[in-house]
Amino acid sequence: FRSSFLKCLGKQQMDPARHGYAVEVSPFIPNRVACAASQYYGIAGCGTLLVLDETETGVALVRSWEWSDGLFDVAWSEANEHVLVAGGGDGSLQLWDTNNHSAPLRVAKEHTQEVYAVDWSQTRGENLIVSGSWDQTAKVWDPALSRSLTTLRGHEGVIYSTIWSPHIPGCFASASGDGTLRVWDVKSAVCRLAIPAHKAEILSCDWCKYDQNIVVTGSVDCTVCVWDLRNIRQPVNQMLGHAYAIRRVKFSPFSKTVLASCSYDFTVRFWDLSRNQPLLDTVEHHSEFVCGLDFNLHIPNQVIHKNRCSDNTVGFFFYATS
Known part of the structure; x- marks a missing residue:
């Protein structure tokens, strides 16, 4: 397993000091991505939400919107190819439409601190959004963001990641x-x-698309851990290799x-759990923190x-692996 090619398809120029936090590929349009970014690492300033297309000549801007606070995560609707939701530093969720050039379709603000995670449900028979916040709560919403349907409490720290199960309706991990x-x-x-998965902050989690019992976590302790929910005494895999905090796992x-x-x-x-030496490849192409994947x-x-490049652009790098 090695990268068969590596190329930057383009860089989208942004306002100074914008930092990329999240990127998600459209579930409908193969060459379309949404990207959430913030000024000054989200500490102060505004946010930008971008929709971009991969073209034969590079990356083309489809739509961009400015928000009054930093944007930390983005998710596409699973029912409408034009709609996406973003989470902001002002505690808001915004519903955006690529056909609307100016303002969000709706803004919901029930969280009392930064919204750091948003996800749109993928299982058939439901259409829900989940959000995770620095206020230590997760909220589940109807797709119009008219109001939260439920608020879930239990975490004793910031919620960095909320991900719907791709298998089980009405189930998500945080x-x-x-x-x-x-x-x-x-x-x-x-x-x-509730799994005491790491002795440090966990910044990301994701479900295996082929096994409803397998979840992966990435932590500030620099480890990637894979968990079997049927036996949580210890991870079934623990991958070492990163030198600093792991921002996103997929x-x-x-x-x-x-x-x-x-x-x-x-x-x-890149890792393969089926191998004795699971590390497949390391891509060292970036010159800044890599936050979106x-x-x-x-x-x-x-x-x-997606990372924040030193020349005040955000670069979008496509890798094909084999």
Whole structure:
């Protein structure tokens, strides 16, 4: 397994001091990505939400919007190719439409601190949004953001990641600064499982697309841990290699055992759980923190990730792996 090619397809010029936080490939349009960014690492200033297309000549801007506070995460609707939701530093969720040039369709502000995670449900028979906040709560919303349907409490630290199960309706996982990975049942509004997964903050989690019992976590302790929810005494895999905190972890949509991680050590790493030596490849192309990462759902093994470049641009790098 090695990267078969590596190229920057383009850089989108942004306002000075914008820092990329999240990137997600459209579930409908193979060459389209949404990107959330903030000024000054989200400490102060505004945010930018961008929608971009990969073209034969580079990356083309489809739409961009400015927000009054930093933007930390973004998710596409699973029902409408034009709609996406973003989470902001002002405690808001905004619903955006690529056909609307100016303002969000709706803004919901129930969280009392930064919204650091948003995700749109993927299972059939439901259409829900989940958000995770620095106020230590997760909220579940209807797709119009008219109001939150339930508020879930239990974490004792910042919630950095909330991810719907791709298998089980009304079930999502959350990762927190309290070092725990939790699994929630929305219908009963309870935490079904709390795993003391790391002795440090957990910044990201993701579900295996092929096994409802497998979840991966990435932590400030520089480890990637894979958990079997049927036996949580210890991780089934623990991957070492990153030198600094792991910002995002993602399972491949095309392989049961392949996943990727990105880190504040400027690298992206690919892993295969089926191997005795799971590290497949390390991409050292970036010159800043790598915060956003996603697999393309339409093109096998194509990955896009996002960092803040030193020339005040945000670069979008596409890698095809084999």
